[in-house]
Amino acid sequence: MRFAKPLAPGSTIGILGGGQLGRMLALAAGQLGLKCHIFAPEEDSPAFQVSAAHMVADYHDFAALKEFARSVDVVTYEFENVPGDTAAFLEKLSVLAPSSAALKTAQDRVDEKTFIAGLGIPVARFAAVNGEADLEDAIARIGRPSVLKTRRFGYDGKGQSEIEEKTSAAAAWAEIGKAPAILEGFISFNKEISVIAARGWDGAIAVYDVPENQHENHILRTSTVPASISRATAEEARDMARTIIGALDYVGVMGIEMFVSGTKLIVNEIAPRVHNSGHWTQDACAVSQFEQHIRAISGWSLGSTARHSNVVMHNILGYESDNWADYASRSGAGVHFYGKIEARRGRKMGHINVLTPRQG
């Protein structure tokens, strides 16, 4: 289903998921005069606090989903693990963006890598793994070190097992729970970067400047813009993003993670949603990734991705949020807290965007 015309202010955006990404989408929608209705299984979801309406129900409660779909003008989601049947159901009743087809590709690491490689864009060597014997074959072909990952539902390093010199196939297969998997060749990289791209219903594409990302225990720690890469490499990364988002016939914002290995770019994975490595856009650009996503799915013209400042985004993780007053007092920093009640180790509680004047 598509729009006859863009959604006017006063329309309602439906969002699956009530975490910090849903919350920041709702705040951006609020700025544009749009209402939000959040659908999430958890009571006290952070996004509820800033939205006109919410519904607490399971993603497989189809009666609730039906009621939800009928109360909104478009449906989107803040996380990539939306069940496929849920997405397909909503897509029949309402407008879903990004589409269930784009979601399906992004949800499965084998489909994702097959799709990207098919566009002529470099990815790690990979093989589908459906059992221990498959894994033995794959290791023989791809070599060690390599990484075994579940095809679906992985995030922040969960569902992964490293295949080192002496790791047995049996142990690795057991570690990831014997779920359908992918073996990926190890990439020796210098830097991790990402591209935040958006595409509208009309096919228009907007791409932000490239952040350089640092992870700690598989969780994003900082994003720095501009990345310390050449202009040519940055442009190549942005072009790859344009190719991917266009080929998927995608509507909304997408995050595309890449490795920089020497002068070569290798796409790691795509996230069919606003992305942690795009949070810096809130304070360094006229239009943030959150507003951009709302604009895209609502049929509005995409906003400018121009960046007025240099910026470093720092995630505030777990009990670091106890120091909220220190973060809040940093001069020239945009401060964002997510309204989460309980801090847990590694949990994303907020972030700050530290701005400095743009150099060229």
Next chain:
Amino acid sequence: MRFAKPLAPGSTIGILGGGQLGRMLALAAGQLGLKCHIFAPEEDSPAFQVSAAHMVADYHDFAALKEFARSVDVVTYEFENVPGDTAAFLEKLSVLAPSSAALKTAQDRVDEKTFIAGLGIPVARFAAVNGEADLEDAIARIGRPSVLKTRRFGYDGKGQSEIEEKTSAAAAWAEIGKAPAILEGFISFNKEISVIAARGWDGAIAVYDVPENQHENHILRTSTVPASISRATAEEARDMARTIIGALDYVGVMGIEMFVSGTKLIVNEIAPRVHNSGHWTQDACAVSQFEQHIRAISGWSLGSTARHSNVVMHNILGYESDNWADYASRSGAGVHFYGKIEARRGRKMGHINVLTPRQG
């Protein structure tokens, strides 16, 4: 009542008034991880859509006010016409910022001008007017042209009558409804400017750059930053703001309107709240006036008022909002719609902040 310590994320801000200023305060609070509870008499108030809770009741419903006060950690307001007894009542039950004393001074044009003049800051010549005879005397003293205004409850040019060459005192007195009034001498000015200032519980003061304002039919049309005034005049204006906000022992954001007459500054009026002429801070500064107000009343350190871009704020009035898609497609503009259902002539429906690179 004051705070022992700043309000942590997760605390609740109570806001009297559910219009666009309350809405933008709530969006700013949401960014900081704070919840909002809106108290307003009108169903479907724009601020309800982006807040965790709301209550629809009259400002004189003291039972409702009591329940409201007990559910929040601090109370503030988005408009200066909060009844005095309502403010005093809330101040006994909770923390009120700005205080009822500051509100009282700002609500009455005679008290306001007396207070400001007492600080050695120029204001228009003025006289209190309590009847037709008073008005005759005041006109004889202050001269024509001059302006008769109600002491209280005037905004956007309402409650005003111009005293021209042949206006009779009786007619003017009747026109403003024979309410307690002030006669103000006419000021021949070159420009209108304003200063947006903030003060915290600890006495810290932060002042933004000075916008130049253009009005149409007494309603703000544009604010342009920087104003086309000398650096010395801008600094003098900011100093006056510091003097006023400090002398009032004020907590929160205040808007101070001034005339520039040659090289002389004359304070026109103060608004004890976030101000339309400060909306440009949302897109041109790391910390907006709305976030600044929330920071101030919550006991947080004030944010930086540094401006990274030049900017022109344009109000979107009445049926201009029918052209929302045109406004939304302006490149490099921050777009803000207020979620109001019905457009009426002159009604503030939204605004855009058009950014250009900062020159010096």
